[in-house]
Amino acid sequence: MLNYNRPLHLFARWTAGATLVLIFIGGLVTSTQSGLSVPDWPNTYGRFMFAFPFAEMVGGILFEHTHRLIASMVGLLTVVLAVWLWRSDTRAWVVRLGLIAVIAVILQGVLGGLTVLFLLPTPISVTHAALAQTFFLIVLSIAYITSREYLSSGATPVQTDRARLARRWALAAVGFIYLQLLLGAVMRHTGAGLAFTDFPLMGGALWPSFSPESVNRVNWEHWQAGLGEATSGQMIIHFLHRIMALGVTAAIIGMVVSIRRERTIGADLNWMGLVAVTLLAVQIALGAVTVLSLKQPVITTAHVANGAALLGWCTLIFMRVQHVTQLKLFPAGNWRRALKEAATT
Amino acid sequence: MKITVRYITLIAALITGTQLWGQGSITGSVIFEGKGPRMRTIKMGADPVCSAAHTEPVKSESVVVNGNGTLKNVLVSISAGLDGMKFEIPEEPVILDQNGCTYTPHVWGVMAGQTVEIRNSDATLHNIHSQSKQNRAFNFAMPKVVKKKNHTFDKSEDPFIIKCDVHPWMRTWAAVFDHPFYTVTDDTGKFTLENVPAGTYTVKAWHESGKKLPAQTLEVTVSDGQAASLDFDFTRTAK
Known part of the structure; x- marks a missing residue:
């Protein structure tokens, strides 16, 4: 060793x-x-x-x-x-x-x-x-x-079905957060962050319309607020970011619950799961305040950084679950097998 | 003899593209009834030089409704009817000044090939970032020791933003024309296009609000020695 x-x-x-x-x-x-x-x-x-x-x-x-x-x-x-x-x-x-x-x-x-x-x-x-x-x-x-x-x-590997399930949820959480951060980057760099200025509704609706009339109505509100105008494309990107947030939430909750259900996996991971949920709650709140504050720079940036922290934290959870199950994350010289194994088990 | 001179003059005009017919002008105003959006006060605290340059709060100029119910900073220009005509490029430059960390003027036009003299009257540095699409976009530095730089736009182009990223509130709108018939409404909301060749034209009024205050066009006929009048109404009625 x-x-x-x-x-x-x-x-x-x-x-x-x-x-x-x-x-x-x-x-x-x-x-x-x-x-x-x-x-x-x-x-x-x-x-x-x-x-x-x-x-x-x-x-x-x-x-x-x-x-x-x-x-x-x-x-x-x-x-x-x-x-x-x-x-x-x-x-x-x-x-x-x-x-x-x-x-x-x-x-x-x-x-x-x-x-x-x-x-x-x-x-x-x-x-x-x-x-x-x-x-x-x-x-x-x-x-x-x-x-x-x-x-x-030295520790006995925990390779129960529940442990494998926890690992799968942790991997899903990492994947969803990573995709969400990519979507967030697209949103920021296409100027779609304020395509909708209300929360949790979008243009007054939970499921917004992207018709020219709806776009015009949203832009009328933007104009009154002294904001730039949004295109339907920007609205769709913004909408996808919010929808993906639901996927992230589901994956993190799934991860935390499955870790808690496998008691042999360790108290540390339970604690880390609770921190992940806290970071998630903070992230959603920061996302809401980012919109409602019309992208106040420090809040917007805190949303970006907290997103990165959440990604890192869930990655750490995933790696620790991997370790507990003794299925090493980076087996020597065989990345393809590791990826295949992670996907199938 | 008189007819011969006329023919020679006509042929010379066709060859050189010079306008020899009579000239008139186009005057009018841009109406905006009701209240415009509330303009935000610009916070310049990020650069002490900028904040020290103003004793009064500086408001955004993106929508300025004049006291007489007209709109300021509307770019009015001839958009059709000048085909085949050529115009001399003015020798005097258009001046774009960075003063008190704001751009003067806020909206402006320039002819393709005409010099734009960009000044830095501030004791701080700026970057000049053009977001032009037809002309090459650029971003260059103007440290406080560089007080003047010249630039020329080669092609005509619809209005685009030129901004300073050091001071993100600094934005100006520029448009490039292949003719000299453009102007920007002032504090009275009025405009005048001088020395327009007699003929029928489409006149366009553009405001930076984009689709929220969409550009408008009107037809006008200019007669020799006459002032053709037309008004644009930018009052927003539809939600």
Whole structure:
């Protein structure tokens, strides 16, 4: 068995924490519409980015430039983490995962630069947002697979039907949240966040119509509120995001209930399930307030960051359930079999 | 002899595309009855230079209803009837000023090929981000030491936004024309298009509210030495 390396594990946790902070700042950039406040990249107003004076970080530059600085720090942490794994971890697949994290963070930086240089094209901006969540999961996975819990062995695997069911629900929760975050990214980058300004209704109805008359009626209310006009496409994206929230809620409740029903799975997971439900409740409340406050930047960004936290938390639950069932998440050298196994069991 | 001169003049006009017929003008106003939406006060606290530039609260200019029941910042232009005519590009530039972290003017037109002189009168930095579609979109920096930059739009284009992302409240609307017959309504809601060749035209009035206050068109005939009159009514009645 591989020895537990506490400093390495803590470092991986810090990197994951820094990534979550970075996601929050990145969300703030979009919420405050500051994405193009620094027109050049990798420089900042023609200067080397680390030499840009603090006094000139005003308005949107404060968010965009801070995002770039923290991104650089996360990039550095990731490189150090990958080198540390390469030097100290004997599991080839873990070293590879460290390398994948480095590639992902570099790609993420390049996407961030491209979206600035090409004036925020939606596909690049959405990919940038999606890769941020993916990168966060990669680093979080590294933190878990370097943990004492993951490296310890000896406990009898819990492979009951209920345990398998709990694992399936946890996987469904992770999948639904990930898709929901993608949909949220599409919503943000297509300006659909305020396509409906009421909650829980949408344009006065639980199941809105997208007819030209309905669009016109909604836009009349927008006009009175001094808001921009929404298209039917934006309304559909917004509607899908709210519908998907129901799917996420169902999956998380299913996960928590199935974990509670399998008592041998551990008290820790019960506790984590309750935290997941709390994060979910906070997320729904933040979503509602985002709409009702007409996208107040801090609240909107808190919705983005809490979504990422919920994704990370449920991923952690999934990995722990995996561990309890002793069906390892990343068996050496056989990803295809692992995915197939996770899907069929 | 007189007829010969007339023919020569006509042929010369056809070759050069110069308008030799009489000219008139188009005048009118843009009516808006009732109350417009409440305009939000712009919070400029994100940049101390911006907030220090104003002693009074600055309101959004997206819908400005004048005291006399007219609408300000409506772009009025000839949208049809000028086919085949060519017009000289003015040598004097259109000036777009960033002053007090707002754009002046809020809505404006420029001829394709005419210089736009973008000024930075503020002691802070701005970025100039054009969201044009027909013309190449751009985003460049104007640090506080750069007080002037010139730009030229090559193609005619319907109104589009130019904004500053450092100060997200800063937005201006620009339109590019291939003729000089455009203007923007002022504090009285009135407009005048001068030196319009005699003929029949479609005149378009556009407001930035888009579909909420849809653009309107009216036909007008301009006679030599006469001022043709027409009014647009932007009063919103339908929900």
